[in-house]
Amino acid sequence: MKKIISFLLLGVFPFLNAQVLPDLMPKTPNASQFTNYSKNNLGSPTISPLNTTNQSVRNQLLIAEVERNQQEQQMREKQAQALIDDALHSFPENYSLPSYGDEAGANYYRKAFEKLRNLSSADFSVKKAIFAIENAFYEETENYDEFESTIKQTGDFLREKMNELGYDSKSNLAKNFLLFQFFSDTLQIESKNLKHLPLTYDFEDYMGKDDWSKMFVKKLLETGKGQCNSLPQLYLILAEEIGAEANLALSPNHSYIKFQDDEKWKWYNVELTNGMLTTDAFILQSGYVKAEALQNKVYMHPLSKQQLQSHLYMNLALGYIGKYGYDEFVNEMISKALELNPSNVQAYLIKSNYATIKVKYALDRLGIGKENFDEIKQHPRAIQLYKNMIAQYNMVDKLGHQEMPPDEYQKWLASVKEESNKQQNIELKTKLNTIIPVKQ
Known part of the structure; x- marks a missing residue:
């Protein structure tokens, strides 16, 4: 399995300077001449x-x-x-990257891509979309009926627990608070002697560099352990199952859940990696959320259904890249993601990688290296590719992304267990518990 190439590969070309690149494209003669x-x-x-x-x-x-x-x-x-x-x-073949389409299993990603495109906004199902994405990786060996049955059984458990607690089944606040408890606490239905233990964070290969399936809901359901990709996705699937409204939100290298109270006045943040309710201040204290990202609603903003679809296309592309690599199909998936959400900075990060790899491929085909880079002037389309690469990096910067190093990310995740954050979680849970609507 090919490893995912790190984001922001501009360092591959330290000799390329976007600021001094001359305008070398041939000019179309002006009729006035x-x-x-x-x-x-x-x-x-x-x-x-x-x-x-x-x-x-x-x-x-x-x-x-x-x-x-x-x-x-x-x-x-x-x-x-x-x-x-x-x-x-x-120049050769417009410098199109070699396709992995003929590699074993690659066609399943094409089929998953078509399935996602056939899910319109009106009938979009998070459950169906996520299953299609993961099943592409498994080359359609997984059984959807079994997956759906597991989700339905979990939904039945949640509905019964809600009834046992006397929560108002029409309250969005009640349904989300119960979902939060399902992920973070031990829940038991006493009349049936059913018990569910809290889900936990898996720090081993949590970015899926060695095994991309570590990112999947399937793995989370099988082991009870997940990370910031699979935990929020399962939350959204279960919210869909019990009719709760919840949104995915993003921060650098991270995703979490936001939901509103019944009057839609207040937002609550659910940090599933540590099973706590948090405030926006906790996200900001990572130090990697820039003002531009907040202004552009890239981070800490609840994703709409269409923006969530864009995020899932990006996830499909990451799975394909992890298993095969970069080719023109990656660009097709990312273009669809950006069509749905032009502010999807993760998609632009992938597009930056794609553009960088394409420039390197073109330079290799032309025999151009650092020592003779000036020869690119003789190849107008290679210059176009280079300019496009710079444009992608500029867009990432414009949207306000700042990469968080893995060690900093782990420190930030661990900080949620600091005493002040623990106390804040207790206070938020206590307050929510007192305002949950109950059956009349």
Whole structure:
């Protein structure tokens, strides 16, 4: 299995400087550079009609001259465009990356991509989408009916526990508070002697670098351990199952859950990696959430259904990259993600990688290295690829992303267990417990 290439690979090309790249693209000739002969512009130094007193013949000759000059002008423009086209096509295969489409199992990612595209916003199901993404990795060996049955049984457990606690089944606050307890506490239905233990964080290969399936809901259901990708995804699946409204939210290298009270006045943050209710201040104390990201609603903002779909396309692409690598299909998936959410900074990070790899591929094909980089001037489309790569990095910067190093991420996650955060979690739980609507 190929490992996912680290985000932001601009360091591969330390000799490429976006600030000093000259504008080397050939210019299309401007029509104003050619003599303009029109029926309203017949300045006669360029036209020498026959000496005749017959005005009709004179006019016909003038018209013929104008038409001939216009034809010559059009021919010159075509010739100029042909030269440009020849320059733009004097390279191998448009530098398209080699496809992994023929590799064993790659077709399942194409099928999953089509399944996601067929899920319209109206009938979009988080459960179906996530299963399709994970099943592509397993080459469609997983059984959807079994997965659906597990989710339904869990939903039945939650509904019965809600009834036992006397919660109002129509309250979004009550349903989300119960979901939070399901993930963070031990829940038991006494009448049936059913017990569910809290789900825990798996620190082993939590970014899926060695085994991408570590990121999956399937693995979480089987082991009771997950991380910041699978835990929030299972929460959303179960929220969908019991009719609760909840949203995914993002921060650098991380995702968590946000939900509202019944009056839609207040938002609550659920940090599933540690099973605590947190405030926005906890997210901000990581030190890696920039003001631009907040302004652009990239981080700490509840994702809409369409933005969630965009996020899942990005997840599908990451699974494909982890198993195979970068090719043009990756760009197709990411383009769809960005179509749904133009502020999806994770998608732009992947697009930056794709653009960087494509530039490197083009330079390798052309035999251009650091020592002879100036030769790129002779290859207009290679310059276009380079400019596109710089544009992707600029977009990541513009959106306000700042990468969090893995060791800093672990320190930040561990900080939620500091005494002040523990106390805050207790206070939030106590307050919520007192305002949960109950059955009348």
